[in-house]
Amino acid sequence: MKYQDTYKKLAKFGRELLDNTSYSSGLPRISKYAKEVIGAQRCSIFINDIAKKELWTTLADDVSKIVIPSDKGLVGFTIKERKPIIANDPYTHLHFLPEIDKATGYTTTNIVTAPIFNSKREIIGVLELLNKEGGFDNEDVRFMIFFAHYVSGYLELIANEKI
Incomplete structure (x- = not known):
């Protein structure tokens, strides 16, 4: 598995994340x-x-703050489907929002998303990555699922307690 060494670094990342108790410091x-x-x-x-x-x-x-209806775009589709989405040719995907690229001046060549669930199995967010050379694959999706689960407790805490 290509992410084997990465998981070893995850414990260090987790400790660093716990030192960041707000969206503005933890999300970056x-x-x-x-x-x-x-x-x-x-x-x-x-x-x-x-x-x-x-x-x-x-x-x-x-990019400054982006706000979209929760049923729009690939992130909205991720919520509807409750599973990760890969679009290695996003402009041909029915749910892709090219107007965001137009507004930001950025060109999306590929995209992968993963839902972030809270402890009640409600989707509290979506993790989205853009533009990987060669495109995204199923191994990337497996890592995204793991990573979304890993950070979900932190995001739920921040959202609920606003610490």
């Missing part, structure tokens, strides 16, 4: 780690605001 660490492990250019962590029926991220590399 999560993003940086996910990008490094998988080899993606960008990472966004969308938070699912169930009450407002929207997904938002303040962590989208070099």
Whole structure:
């Protein structure tokens, strides 16, 4: 498995994450780690605001806050399907939102998403990685599932306690 050494580094990452008790300090660490492990250019962590029926991220590399309805885009499709999505040719995917690329000036060549579940099995967010050379594969999805589960307790704590 190509991520074997990466799991050894996960304990160190977890300790560092616990020192970051807000979205603004913790989300960049999560993003940086996910990008490094998988080899993606960008990472966004969308938070699912169930009450407002929207997904938002303040962590989208070099982009200001993105807000979309929770039933739109590949992240919305991820919530609907309750499973990861790979789109190695996103512009042909029915649920891809090319207007986000247009608004940001960034071109998405491939994308992988994974739902982030809380302890009640509700989706509290979506982890999204963009633009990996050669495209994303099933091994990337396995890691994304593991990693989303790994960070879910932290994200649930931050969301519930606003620490």
